[in-house]
Amino acid sequence: MTTTRQPYARQFVEAAQSQIDRNRERAKKGLEILLAREEPPVGITPKDVIYSRGTMRLYHYRPWTDEVYRVPVVFIMSLVSKPWILDLTSGQSFVQHMLQEGFDVFMVDWGIPRPEDTNLRFEDYVDDLMPRCFEEVQKATGEEEYTILGYCMGGMLALMYGGINPDAPIKNLICAATPVDMDGMGLFKTWTDKRYFDIDRLVDSVGNIPPDLMLRSFEMLRPSDRLFSYVRLLDNLWDPMFVMGYRIMYKWTNEQIPFPGETYRQFVRDLMWENKLLNGTMDIAGKRVDLKAIKYPVFNAMAEHDHIAPYKATRPLTSLVGSEDTEDITLKGGHVSLVAGKNAVGRLWPRVAEWLGERSV
């Protein structure tokens, strides 16, 4: 009897001990999170500001290799979020991955729009700030050609830039989670229905769209996400990697920035209501955005469960451009996990580096 009971008793004790250890870790980590004063370090890859104007900064990341690809790559960030999502933390940074792979990396960070930036329009970004940044990249590298990598709305800006500058020396274009067909924007499309949504009244009243309003509208797309993320955190409090990842993503999600008012008005009127980018009727600074004029290689990365830039909205991108060298890649996951996190580390980043390496000599 004793010999058969003993192993079960030992198993019970071991299992209990393991649960006690985990719960002790949970309590400790929980307290650390509750009392945390120090924020997790993000966006720390060494870089220099080589050009700035207003809130915009053009960063040049310090190369990690003695030999880099001839063509530099310029990351263009979205207007509605902070750029460090692409440079989270060591081992979790898209920028660092590209540096390790031997690319010369630049990034356009639009900064946090100030009240005086209310009047900024797509024209200011696409026909003024972006060309100026590319000039600086050319000066810094001595190379005429450059690759553009746009994330979310950054990809839209890149498409607009390419569409009005058919002769620009763009070597390659990479778009990640970039919506082009606004009819596929799901709830955003419904909520901005022109019968009920008075965009003029909103922008004329508030100027820049407040970050809180932006955050709430993103959260409403998945109303239960916040609650369930707390449950998952509780479940994984014993795991330091999970907690660190959670804290970083929590910080990023909650650091929403305002949307420049006039750009938002243009976004709703020209894109959400008229779908001008898809229809080929969009004009920037009096020039038609002709996506068929984009003849260089285009890589389109999409997420299957993207709730912000849904798959339906991002899928047509490569069919709109005039390039014959195009590649579409669809990964499981959402808007953020496409470019950051396990999914991105193991799948998107290596694929981008490989695709781009072959086209950057």
Next chain:
Amino acid sequence: MADGNGRTESANADVAETWRNWLTETERQVNGFFNEVMGTDAFSRVAGNYMDGYSVMQRTLNQGMERYLNTFNLPTHSDIVELGDRLRTIDERLTTIEGNLRTVAEKAGLEPSASVTQLKPKRTRRPKSQKKNPAS
């Protein structure tokens, strides 16, 4: 004993796995339910009305605040915006001056001050596929 341990571990894993699956499924269903509700015409109308109310409230608040701030001789929102505009003009002029100084310095053969521009890696890297087959 190994079997016994394996059974306990696997039973624990099963419970955890079931709990996580339930969590994911519940989350999907809750989101799906709310998305259906929020995707209706009626919700759009309500949201539109809310935004109208929000806009009116913001405008009234701003105007009221401006009057109070003027009374107490404090800078208003528009004063700060104007100040920001002037600072931005100064900022842009400084950037132009810096750029011009850099050009002058380069022409005079002086080292530019930006540290990154001193790092000049060779731009001759080739992709792995081309390194393996130099002939291609």
